[in-house]
Amino acid sequence: MRHVIIGAGAAGLTAAKTIRILRPEDAVTVISADEYVNSRCMLHKYISDERDEQTVSFVDEDFFTKYDIQWLKGKRVTHIDSSARRVSYDGGQLDFDTLLIATGSNSVTPPIGSLRESENVFGLRHLTDAQAIKTAAADAQDIVVIGAGLVGLDAVYALVELGKKPVVVEMADSVLALNLDAHAAGAYQALFEQAGCEFYLGFKVTGTREKDGKITHVELDNGESLPCDMLIVAAGVRPAVEFLQESGIAYERAINVDEYLKTNIDGIYAAGDVAGLSGIWPNAMKQGEIAAKNMCGQQEAYTDTFAVKNTVNFFGLVTLSVGEREAQEGDVVYILEDRTCYNKAILRDGKVVGVILQGDISNSGFWQYLIKNKIAVDNIDKPVFKLSFADFFAIDDKGEFYWTAMANEG
Amino acid sequence: MKRILIDMDKCDGCLNCSIACMQAHRADHKTSSVYDLDLTDTANESRNTILLDSQEHYIPLFCRHCDEPECVKACMSGAMTKDENSGQVCYDEDKCGACFMCVMNCPYGVLKPDDNERKRVIKCDFCEDDEEGPNCVRACPTGAIYIEEVAK
Numbered sequence: 001m002r003h004v005i006i007g008a009g010a011a012g013l014t015a016a017k018t019i020r021i022l023r024p025e026d027a028v029t030v031i032s033a034d035e036y037v038n039s040r041c042m043l044h045k046y047i048s049d050e051r052d053e054q055t056v057s058f059v060d061e062d063f064f065t066k067y068d069i070q071w072l073k074g075k076r077v078t079h080i081d082s083s084a085r086r087v088s089y090d091g092g093q094l095d096f097d098t099l100l101i102a103t104g105s106n107s108v109t110p111p112i113g114s115l116r117e118s119e120n121v122f123g124l125r126h127l128t129d130a131q132a133i134k135t136a137a138a139d140a141q142d143i144v145v146i147g148a149g150l151v152g153l154d155a156v157y158a159l160v161e162l163g164k165k166p167v168v169v170e171m172a173d174s175v176l177a178l179n180l181d182a183h184a185a186g187a188y189q190a191l192f193e194q195a196g197c198e199f200y201l202g203f204k205v206t207g208t209r210e211k212d213g214k215i216t217h218v219e220l221d222n223g224e225s226l227p228c229d230m231l232i233v234a235a236g237v238r239p240a241v242e243f244l245q246e247s248g249i250a251y252e253r254a255i256n257v258d259e260y261l262k263t264n265i266d267g268i269y270a271a272g273d274v275a276g277l278s279g280i281w282p283n284a285m286k287q288g289e290i291a292a293k294n295m296c297g298q299q300e301a302y303t304d305t306f307a308v309k310n311t312v313n314f315f316g317l318v319t320l321s322v323g324e325r326e327a328q329e330g331d332v333v334y335i336l337e338d339r340t341c342y343n344k345a346i347l348r349d350g351k352v353v354g355v356i357l358q359g360d361i362s363n364s365g366f367w368q369y370l371i372k373n374k375i376a377v378d379n380i381d382k383p384v385f386k387l388s389f390a391d392f393f394a395i396d397d398k399g400e401f402y403w404t405a406m407a408n409e410g
Numbered sequence: 411m412k413r414i415l416i417d418m419d420k421c422d423g424c425l426n427c428s429i430a431c432m433q434a435h436r437a438d439h440k441t442s443s444v445y446d447l448d449l450t451d452t453a454n455e456s457r458n459t460i461l462l463d464s465q466e467h468y469i470p471l472f473c474r475h476c477d478e479p480e481c482v483k484a485c486m487s488g489a490m491t492k493d494e495n496s497g498q499v500c501y502d503e504d505k506c507g508a509c510f511m512c513v514m515n516c517p518y519g520v521l522k523p524d525d526n527e528r529k530r531v532i533k534c535d536f537c538e539d540d541e542e543g544p545n546c547v548r549a550c551p552t553g554a555i556y557i558e559e560v561a562k
Contacts, residue, residue, distance in 0.1 A: 010486070041486040042507045055505075058488040282484035282515050289483075311510040316528045320514055361523060363459070363471070365480075365516030381464045389518045390461035390469035398560045399415040400474055401518045 001026040003295055004087055004094050006077050007102035008032035009040065010281050011272030013059055014288030015100050015295070020067040022296040028069045029096075031089060033103075035074040036127055037063070040104075041281055043130040047137065047158035056127065077103075080247040082265045098267045098295040101244075101255060102288060105237035105273040107151075113208025113215070120214045121231045124155050133232065137162060140230035144168075144218055146205055148175040150312070152234030153188070156197060157314055165196035167226055169218070173202045179310050181325045184342055184358045191315045200226075239274045259301040261291040269295055278307035306372035311361065320361040323371040324354030334384045343385055350378030363388065375405040411497025412536070413560045414547060416470050420554035421460065423468035428456035430549030434537055452525040457534040458546055470555060472546070473520045473534035475499045477562065481533075484515035490531075497562055501533040 003019050005012045008030050016030050038046075039058040045051040054061070064071045072089070079088040080099070087094045107123030109116050122133050133155070137143065143159055145152050148170035159166045170177075174185040175192075189199055200220060209217040209225065217225040239254040250256045250264040254276025261269050271287035273279055278287075283304070290302045312319040327333045327346045331353070336343040341359030345352055351374050355367045366389040370377065377384065380391050394404040432454040433444040447454065458472045479499045482490045489505035490512050492498075508529045513521045524530045537544045547555050 039486045039488075039507070041509055045507065058486055060488065280511075281486045282480075282511055285483045309514060311514050313508055313510060313523075313528060318510055318523055318528050320510075322514070361510060361513055362525075363519040363522055365513055365521060366519035368514060369517045388461050388469075389471065390463040390467075393418075393463065393469050395416055395418075398477075399413040399558070400476060403517070 001097045002095060003028045003098050003100070004096035005030045005100040005102060006032070006087065007100075007104055007272070007274070008034050008037050008071070008073070009102060009104050009272060010058070010284040011104075011288035011291070012100065012102035013037065013063070014285045015102065015271060015292040016069045017063075017067050018289045018292035019296060020069060022293065022298070026296075028067075029072065029094060030064075030069055031072040031075050031077060031087070031094065033074065033076045034127060038127040039281075040125065043124060043127060044154035044158035046127065046130040047134045047155070048161035049134075050161075053127070056130075077243050079243060080249065080268075082248040082268060085267070096267075099269065100288075100291050100295060101249075101263075101268070101270040101274055102272045102284075102291075103240040103243075103274045105239045105279075107233065108236050108238050109233050110205075110235055112205050113219070114210050115205075115208060115215070115231070115233060118208070118210060118213060118215045118231075120229060121233060123233055124151055125237060133158075136230050137164060140164070142167070142226075142228045143230045143232065144226055144228040145232045145234060146170075146218075147234035147236070148172070148199070148201070149178055149234060149236075150176065150310070152232070153192070153314065155232045155234060156192060160192070160195045160197065165198070166232075167198045167200065167228075168192075169200045169203055169205055169220065169226070171202070171204055175199065175201070176312065179312060179321050179325075180319060181344065181356060184319055184321070184344075184356050187317060187342065187358060188312070188314055188319075191317060195315070200224075237273065237279070239276055241274060259303075260294045260299065261287060261302055262294065267295075277302070277305060280307055280310065283307050304372075306368070309368055317359065318361050319356065319358040320364050320367065321356045322354065322368050323352070325356065336385050345384045347377070347384070350376045352377055352384070366392070369403060373403070373405075375403075411475070411560060411562050412543075412557050413475060413497075414472050414544060414555050415558050415560075416472065417554050417556070418467070418469065420552040421468040421470050422552055422554075423460050423462075424551065425460060426549040426551060427458055427470070427472075427546035427555060428460070430545040431456040431458055434540065434545040455522075455525060455532050457532055471518065471520055472555065473499070474518070475534070475536070480515040480517055481512035481521060484511040486511060490533075496536075498536050498538075499533075500538075501531055501535065503530045506530055 037057040075089045107125040143166040174182045204221045207219040255270040269291040271291040272284040309322045332347040346354040487507040
């Protein structure tokens with residue numbers, strides 16, 4: 001069997017390794033536009049000079065030789081012929097028996113002013129983006145970052161480490177609005193402000209002014225204009241599906257997959273961002289593994305779809321956020337706050353539907369399982385923030401832990 | 411693989427396991443003794459802990475080095491890996507990006523960021539550089555934790 005994987009990210013490389021372990025005799029080829037394996041979550045550490053092209057990788061240097069995987073790097077797939085079962089790329093073609101599409105996503109630049117055309121506008125999605133930002137930032141004084149989500153603040157954090165003081169424009173009224181509540185977000189905003197950053201929250205960029213192909217000012221909806229010699233746009237991503245035209249593979253915004261991560265065509269699978277199921281790393285790895293198992297004939301469904309979870313770590317202030325962030329009418333909200341921490345739990349019908357822990361996230365992994373499995377806690381005689389895995393503890397004869405409550409819930 | 415098994419009924423909650431773990435992870439552990447261990451020094455955090463359930467039973471919480479480790483599946487830097495030979499889940503501090511998605515993904519809440527800088531993960535290493543094996547097990551006076559070979 002010949003297995004071809006497009007993309008060398010979390011889903012792609014996890015799939016490649018999984019196939020190799022399951023099928024020692026099969027041929028596995030990874031083809032990627034990336035020339036270096038890189039972890040998108042660490043690109044900001046490349047900009048800040050903390051890591052280089054090698055140390056931004058998430059696999060060992062000998063990964064491809066160790067697992068006997070052929071890697072065609074720096075090659076962009078241009079077309080998939082799903083009836084001939086052939087992938088075309090710039091420079092050649094590859095035949096496959098099974099195919100995994102794990103091309104991730106690309107950053108989106110909104111069509112405002114000349115954001116899309118100007119040469120001093122950057123996204124932050126690929127290592128090539130980080131390389132371009134690092135080069136441009138060396139001589140930039142006035143840097144504007146559009147978007148204060150995780151990617152935007154990653155970029156800002158890197159720039160701060162380089163001694164820059166970026167100005168951040170964000171439509172929402174708080175930073176990290178998709179990840180945290182306003183209170184927890186405010187703590188990060190304050191730390192960034194102490195580091196010299198300036199925030200325009202609740203503002204939209206309405207236009208730009210240019211000179212010689214470069215944007216010199218961005219205009220805001222309050223009439224203000226911000227001078228800039230460099231712009232980073234972190235306003236979201238879109239699944240990388242552009243090469244799928246006329247492939248016969250069904251997609252809308254993302255590729256359509258069934259619970260086995262199979263597309264509408266037998267033998268062709270999709271995982272990670274491009275499958276549109278979840279935008280976060282742990283889920284992409286799990287999808288890569290499950291797609292690989294199915295590619296090897298082991299039928300396994302992707303069931304762990306819960307994705308409203310994240311951790312944030314800037315300036316050594318850590319936060320865990322799982323589930324809902326704002327309470328609805330009728331919910332019970334618990335808040336525990338002191339000078340070192342801010343903890344919030346939202347309970348509905350005796351179950352935790354959301355938790356934010358800021359300052360100390362020690363031993364907090366059980367919250368995700370409590371929330372995603374909708375396990376009742378109102379029968380446990382303990383304050384909510386004293387809950388732990390101890391309250392659900394069970395151990396099997398091999399010494400592995402498991403959750404008693406989950407078993408009870410069926 | 412070898413795993414630290416737990417007999418909860420024997421646990422007295424004495425925390426000798428945690429003290430032994432702290433001593434084993436002191437920077438100067440090879441030349442120092444537990445008798446001058448500074449219990450308030452957060453540089454020597456314990457990798458294990460004993461929790462109480464709502465009935466105040468002692469629940470020893472030790473890294474399982476799981477067969478299907480969720481921490482490894484969450485790691486975006488390659489710092490957390492499952493050693494195919496020993497079966498242990500290994501953590502490479504130099505590779506760690508300190509995103510703490512492993513902390514979030516551990517179903518049992520075993521992992522934590524370090525208290526001092528929040529730059530690394532506090533994780534059981536099975537006392538890898540100690541020929542006599544995990545110090546917690548040797549320090550347990552009741553046999554509540556013990557090592558056994560289990561099927562992979």
